[in-house]
Amino acid sequence: MNGRHTLAAAHIGTAVAAFALASAMGVLQALSVADFAFPHRSESLYYIAVTAHGVLMALVFTTFFIMGLGYALAQESLGRIRGRGLAWIAFAMGLVGSAAAAVTILRGQSSVLYTFYPPMQAHPLFYMGATLLVVASWIWGGVMIASYLSWRRQNPGVPVPLTIHGMLATIIIWFLATAGLAVEVLGMLIPWSLHMVDKIDPLVARTFFWWFGHPLVYFWLLPAYVLWYTVLPKAAGGKLFSDSLARMVFILFVLLSVPVGFHHQFADPGISSHWKLVHTITTYAVLYPSFVTAFTVIASLEVAGRMKGARGLFDWIGRLPWRDPFFASLALAMISFTFGGFGGAINAAYAMNSMVHNTAWIMGHFHVTLGTTVALTFIGATYWLLPRMLGREVRWMALARIQPYLWFVGMALFSISYHIAGLRGMPRRVYSGSLTGEYGAPWHTLTRVAAVGAVLLFLSAMSFVVVVAATWLGGRRIAAPAFEFAAPLRPALVRGVWDRFGLWTVLAIVLVAIAYGYPLVHLLAHPRYGSPPFQPF
């Protein structure tokens, strides 16, 4: 193994292991919802699977992958990781925390889903394990920032490498987001689960959860954008269309990612419609940097196609390396995001949200966004990272070539079905699509199609895991290829306004204070009674 990247490889390996377990939990759910009989099918198993799938995919797989990617980029773009020993301690903490939470879930003691809304109460180790993982990610953020500051001292006035620019934006968003989570988990859930306090206010807890829960999406998405901007154009044989706009995009996310959480609470009591409208505006504003990204990345790919001699309007598309599993994964992830983005605009549409809120539509939505845009980008990036980290050739390349397409087809069946089922009113998170056994005729066929999609997704996931394991253990040893990043058509020569992270962070904090300050004070001023714990699982 290439020693410089052992730290990154340990994180990526952990992420893939979590992904493997989570995938199995995913297919179980889809079969259950579609009322397919299988051994040991039960309500308890279903909610264990929903919780494990959500926690392992959304929190463990993503966080470990992003930490690993961050270390690899710091090593390559900055030439250093400051605090490597601390980083290993954080890795161990994250591993122990994730394992503790996973054990309580698999034992059926924490079937509270990944949103863990009180007054439903999980095992105390569930909350503490999740806390350890988040603290590990804070240490990672500190190590990344220390590495950047060390680099900046030696390179005054030089623009920060775009890879690191995007990772720093990710880290700032993560610190802002997890501040809300820390209030909920450390201030409310852990004392309550240890019986130090009797009661908890479910709405206040929810509000802090969604303070965290939406920017969590950008914590996943921005590292994917880093790969789209800096690696994808290079892999396609082209150049980055615009460097400065990429920087603007990352800064807009720093400003707008957090003050948007009420769009998850449109249907909640206790928050005035005016403040929900304010969060609607910020939610639409945060769509803007994604629109700009779509242009810049697709233009970069067109540049690649034309550099290979493409003529005419669409000829460049055929010249792109569709047989390269890295390229195919990221390109399919981007196609998926055009649908996900417009679906998101519908979810965010204030009163129209009532038509889709907590229906199967939402499951369809986050599987084309997180489940494809982010997951497939990370899968593709793993194919790119493995030879560079391990000095081994990807094994079973034919399987790796098919895998992203299999994912895309499986997800199309799965996601389109659930979108339609949701529009027909199918509620979310149900063990059986027929509910009590008497309903569900409008969506029964759709849940069956979704189950077929889920089986294809599971096969695709297992193909990925097999390729990773085979490469890791038995891939042919090669000289590790270089990490090559796309050169911009017009490079930034000096450190510009989009590199002034201190200024943008202060502005972001002001926006969060405005968006949450008054509604929270108003809510806390009401007589509030609190709820005792319930464990109906």
Added chain:
Amino acid sequence: MNVELYERIWMWVAAGLLALFLCAIFVSAGVNAIQPPSHIETVDPTTLATNAEFGTPGVKVQPDGSVVVSVVAQMFSFSPDPIEVPANRPVTFRLTSPDVIHGFEVVGTNANAMVIPGYVSQFTVTFKNPGEYLIGCNEYCGTMHHNMVGKLIVKKESR
């Protein structure tokens, strides 16, 4: 910042599109008063059984002819069930929970709200089409969540 012409055009088009989306929302919210349920009122979830309103949930016709339905959503049923309301009259739902968080979704309509213990959710809808509707809980509330259904009967006005 030096931005390519095509990119500049795209950025303006994207901004225009988002402004258009927001205008549609402002018009429906401001002119047509279409708002998500956003009532602010608290209630003690541990004493609902003796609460004047939620101790005896049900459909009440107010002196002015409007209809108020008080509903308790609990693991794993809605009370009252079935709920009978008239068609073409504003019906105000008031909902709360004595235990965990539930959802209240009248399938096939835009009546859809979270039910949070300690709070009263309130919204007003008018059902135009008489018939029987499925009420589903759409927030996970425990192992038997999928069994938490109710029935809404919308009756044609007799007069």
